[in-house]
Amino acid sequence: MALLLLVTPVAWATAQRRSSRPPPDIGLRGGYEFRGENFTAGAQIRYPLARGSDLIPSADWVFTSGTNFQLNLDLALPFMPGGGFYGGVGLGVAFTDRGAESGLDKEVGANLFVGVAPYKTTNDGLRWFAEVRAFLRSGRNPLSFNIGLNAALGS
Secondary structure, eight states: OHHHHHHHHHHHHHHHHHHTSOOOEEEEEEEEETTTTEEEEEEEEEEEOGGGOEEEEEEEEEOSSSOEEEEEEEEEEESSTTOOEEEEEEEEEEEEEOOTTTOEEEEEEEEEEEEEOOSOSSTTOEEEEEEEEEEEBTTBOOEEEEEEEEEESOO
């Protein structure tokens, strides 16, 4: 009985500390790549980390002839506490179809981005966002503008 009285408050406090972190968001986004003059569509998951930062794995399809998509793993950091402005860095891998003879070409580069996302825009947990991002790779550094909508997973 004494062991139960000692363990219960610790387990309860741990559960309370975990529940103070917001749930992950999942969302869809669309955008425009200025260099190639192409539209994009993608999806992302935002995993909240410490002090307002988010880990964001994502994938984007670029609407061109052939196969052209990009996989990303980004870290977003808030510019100010309580505000919706953020910036970040990450790693991107772009896959481009170079034709039947060359196959699928892979390029790795760095992502740099800035954006705005209010913490919560509706009572059902939906959040819009807008961001400008650059994918830095050798010889080609496309800049894109993206907008999207995230929904909270869980409460």
